[in-house]
Every structure is written in structure tokens, then in C-alpha cells.
Amino acid sequence: MTYHLASLTEEQKKMINDLESQLGVILVAYDGYKREDDNGNPIER
Numbered sequence: 001m002t003y004h005l006a007s008l009t010e011e012q013k014k015m016i017n018d019l020e021s022q023l024g025v026i027l028v029a030y031d032g033y034k035r036e037d038d039n040g041n042p043i044e045r
Helices: 010-034
Strands: none
Touching: none
16 A cells, blocks of 8 residues: 655654554454454464
């Protein structure tokens, strides 16, 4: 994905960074969730 940052306002840049941060947290949490079954036991891969 390519951003043309020169054409964005500072507020828009901040919004993009905030969204990227939030998405990163969600992906990390989901990755951790996938490693456990419904009983919280590690899933063997």
C-alpha cells in the first residue's frame, strides 16, 4: 500500500498512524487467540 504523505494533512497522517496501531494490536491479539483452543489449551501446529 502506498501513501502519498505529502498530500495529506497532519491530522490525516495521525489518523492513518492511529488506525495502523489499532490494527496491529488486533492482529497480535488474534494471533495469540488462534494458538489456544476453547479451553485455553495450546494448539499443536
